[in-house]
Every structure is written in structure tokens, then in C-alpha cells.
Amino acid sequence: MQRREFFKKLGAVAAVTAVMPSMSFAEEAKPKGPNxxxxxxxxxxxxxxxxxxxxxxxxxxxxxxxxxxxxxxxxxxxxxxxxxxxxxxxxxxxxxxxxxxxxxxxxxxxxxxxxxxxxxxxxxxxxxxxxxxxxxxxxxxxxxxxxxxxxxxxx
Amino acid sequence: MGKRKSLIKIKPKKYKDGEVVKVSFMVMHPMETGMRKDKETKKLVPAEYVNSVKFTYKGKVITTMNVWESLSTNPVFTTYMKIDGAGELKVTYTESTGEVSEKSIKIKPKG
Missing domain, CATH: 2.60.40.2470 (SoxY domain)
Structure with a gap:
């Protein structure tokens, strides 16, 4: 059971990191002041x-x-x-x-x-x-x- | 602030129709990055830089540039252009403060 839990968590972390960069790109695409x-x-x-x-x-x-x-x-x-x-x-x-x-x-x-x-x-x-x-x-x-x-x- | 000094140079000085010449645009600008500290007041100097530059020749846009603060103080922009009859070469530049200025010269090909 522990092993299963661990893999579930690992999957969740991977999903979050995969989504995060694309979100930050959307913000960064607009050139703002000194950035x-x-x-x-x-x-x-x-x-x-x-x-x-x-x-x-x-x-x-x-x-x-x-x-x-x-x-x-x-x-x-x-x-x-x-x-x-x-x-x-x-x-x-x-x-x-x-x-x-x-x-x-x-x-x-x-x-x-x-x-x-x-x-x-x-x-x-x-x-x-x-x-x-x-x-x-x-x-x-x-x-x-x-x-x-x-x-x-x-x- | 007032108006900044700017200059458009064409090389060679005498050119013919259809010739490809070098065009330089210079502007006297501090290009503050917003990261520099004033030595006396110890405060950050606010950012102030040229945002974009546009070359217009005979009413047609030939080159546009998006500029960020990494360019040197008193930036120079050099590129080439094809002479296509007499007309006006206008350079429009926008600063990060929103101020828009322009400088123009007359293009007169000989021969």
C-alpha cells in the first residue's frame, strides 16, 4: 500500500510541474518594464x-x-x-x-x-x-x- | 526631460537609385535598467529605456525593432536599406515612459 501511495503522490507532483511552466510563459510573453x-x-x-x-x-x-x-x-x-x-x-x-x-x-x-x-x-x-x-x-x-x-x- | 538628441547617418553619403546603403540611427539616451543604484541617495534609479524603433521610408515601414534595457547608453541601430527614389526616411522611437519622438531626413539619390 505504501508503495502505491508513493506513486500516486509522485504522479501528482509531475502533473503540477508539467502545468506550471506553461502558465508562467503566458505571463512572461507580455513585455513589462524591467523584468x-x-x-x-x-x-x-x-x-x-x-x-x-x-x-x-x-x-x-x-x-x-x-x-x-x-x-x-x-x-x-x-x-x-x-x-x-x-x-x-x-x-x-x-x-x-x-x-x-x-x-x-x-x-x-x-x-x-x-x-x-x-x-x-x-x-x-x-x-x-x-x-x-x-x-x-x-x-x-x-x-x-x-x-x-x-x-x-x-x- | 525635453527632447533628446538623435541622428540619422547614411553611408556612403552619395548614393544612386537602387543602391543598398547602410543606415545608422543614434539617440542620446541613458538607457537605465532599473537595477542601478544612485551612489548618493542609495536608491534604485527608475528604469527608462527605448522600447521600440521604427524606420519608415516613403510612408512604408521597412524595419521595426523591439528593444529592451540591455542595450548600451546612447544606443546605435545600424542596418541596410535599398534606395528607391527620393523621399523621406523617418525614424520613430518610443520610450518606456510612453514618450514618442521622431527624426527624419530627406533621401535624394543622384544619377
Whole structure:
């Protein structure tokens, strides 16, 4: 009997943990002020569980060692013809260990002519900078590189 | 607060119709994360950052960006655009405080 009880409880716990994450996603999907948003959550919200492939088409340029974490230049370039039928829809840039990992999501159109985006981001410490690129056919490409930060830029 | 200084740059400066040029938009903005403490008052500085940026060329939206506080102070947004005749390039940006501002330049292709 004890064994049976134990399995029942185990089942209940598993059911609760399975439901919980989906509930929290619904809340987190709306961007609110300064908020925590982990890279894993962002990844799930954006791709919706679809696989993101590492591709040589996506070029992520970040310095390997950043002396000042407050200003880290990031460039994302995607090899794409940028025509009506085949173009880069969105470029997302993430700082994987910042409390809000999302930096910027850029929605491009064929009128851009070339799929490239550059900006400067803040990094709280040594971490990976990642990018997810959504193509017009619904596939996701990704690239990541670690950046060593000597002085953190947050807080 | 008043209006912030902003700037739109196009590279190269002289361009032709149909050419793909680099467009940079810069805005002088503190980009407060809401996590930094003021050294004197020891209180958290409230968050204040650029929320979204929109590039409109000849009345057509070409690029929109959702921005969060992880971008550096005085952020720069660089991308490319295809020149398609003379017209106005307008950049609209929204701040987390709800303030909406815009900056525009005239596009004049030569030759």
C-alpha cells in the first residue's frame, strides 16, 4: 500500500510541474518594464519548441574579450537574397546571462536589401552572446559566441 | 526631460537609385535598467529605456525593432536599406515612459 501511495503522490507532483511552466510563459510573453527573462524562456517563446539550427549563414561578430561590459559592439549578418519569397524576418540578439536576456528583436523586410544589424549591448559579466534568426519560411537559425568581460556593465 | 538628441547617418553619403546603403540611427539616451543604484541617495534609479524603433521610408515601414534595457547608453541601430527614389526616411522611437519622438531626413539619390 505504501508503495502505491508513493506513486500516486509522485504522479501528482509531475502533473503540477508539467502545468506550471506553461502558465508562467503566458505571463512572461507580455513585455513589462524591467523584468527578468531567461534565455531559455525567450528561446521557447520565440521558436515555440521548433529546433534552431546552428548555421554558417549567420555571422555573429562580437569581441572575444570586452574590456568594458557597458559597451560591447555586436554585428549580425545573415547570408540571404532578401527577396519577397526568401528573406530574413527577424533577428533576435540575446545576452544569455543578463537578468533580462533579451536585447533587441529586429523585424526586417525585403526593402532592407541586405540582412545585417549592428548595435552595442551591455553585458553583466562573462557570458555567451547568442542570436536567433527567423527566416521567412519559418525556420530558425542560431549562432553564439562567448565574450569575456573584465568590467561588468550592469548595476 | 525635453527632447533628446538623435541622428540619422547614411553611408556612403552619395548614393544612386537602387543602391543598398547602410543606415545608422543614434539617440542620446541613458538607457537605465532599473537595477542601478544612485551612489548618493542609495536608491534604485527608475528604469527608462527605448522600447521600440521604427524606420519608415516613403510612408512604408521597412524595419521595426523591439528593444529592451540591455542595450548600451546612447544606443546605435545600424542596418541596410535599398534606395528607391527620393523621399523621406523617418525614424520613430518610443520610450518606456510612453514618450514618442521622431527624426527624419530627406533621401535624394543622384544619377
Amino acid at each position: 527578468e527573462f531567461s534565455y531559455q524562456k525567450a528561446l521557447d517563446v520565440i521558436t515555440g519548441g521548433k529546433p534552431a539550427k546552428t548555421s554558417s549563414k549567420v555571422q555573429l561578430k562580437v569581441p572575444e574579450i570586452a574590456e568594458n561590459g557597458a559597451v560591447v559592439p555586436v554585428t549580425v549578418e545573415v547570408d540571404s537574397p532578401m527577396t519577397e519569397s526568401d528573406y530574413v524576418k527577424t533577428i533576435h540578439i540575446f545576452a544569455t546571462k543578463n537578468s533580462n536576456s533579451r536585447c533587441v528583436s529586429v523585424h526586417l523586410t525585403p526593402a532592407n536589401g541586405k540582412a545585417m544589424f549592428a548595435t552595442r549591448i551591455k553585458l553583466g559579466g562573462t557570458q555567451d552572446v547568442a542570436t536567433i534568426v527567423e527566416m521567412s519560411d519559418g525556420t530558425f537559425l542560431t549562432a553564439a559566441q562567448s565574450v569575456k568581460v573584465t568590467i561588468g556593465g550592469c548595476g
